[in-house]
Amino acid sequence: MSKPYEGAAMLVCPLELSDFQHVCAVIVSGHKVNPCGHTLLHIGKSWSWYVHISGPYNLPKFMPQSNYMRYLKENGKREIRRSPIKLPNPKGAHEKLHELIEKPWIWGAVVHNCTSFEEEVVRAGGSNAGQYFNCPIAERFG
Template sequence: MAEPYHGDDMVVCPLDFTDFKRTCAVIVSGDGINACGHALLHVGDAWYSHVAGVYDLPKFMHESGYQRYLKENGKREIRRWIVKLADPVGAHLKLHELMKKPWLWGVLPHNCASFVEEVMKAGGSNAGMYLNCPRAEAFA
């Protein structure tokens, strides 16, 4: 049986820094015993990125891939927060940097929420999560 879809490695980035004028933190339900849920970065009209492994490259997908991801992983979207970025160029550069190297999953201190936070902070936002438990708190 094939593994459920989690996205693709970013080979070529279809995003421009202007796409970061519309940025959201998206929270979906978690896997198995993960009651905290999962966070993804939504950029522009239809692009998502997230970390989806213990030590793996972050994944990237278009809206159709996001819908496939939800279906194949038995997830549902819980909420999304729009985050205004003062420096879209900084966020764009940070996403490029993060997409090129494996992300070491550290449960709560270095997880899916902190991945989204790093991009947002590079974009000039202070938005984030204190506990890094997406389902339990606001991304503010």
């Protein structure tokens, strides 16, 4: 049995600086081991991508908009909510994402997880958006 689709690690970030004018935190349901859910970033408007970190010591994964429904279906997830995020410094977020795709993310379950990965990107973009509890289902990303 093949592993469910989670996107692909990228050697080069497919996103342009202009894509960071549209950014949303996307909260999806979790699974048995992770009842808190999962956070992804949706970046770009017409040519958009989802980026997230999934699992211990993994590189960030990217998936085009066209594969998002596949991701939800194969992982038994459903979208719970989207929160738009205004980035005063899109260049900072773009540069941070470029930096993060070069090294595996050290996963820490409740801390240093999917939410903290997304927070690092948007905070580099000048936003204070994030989650206090790092449990995506429990609170808005804002």
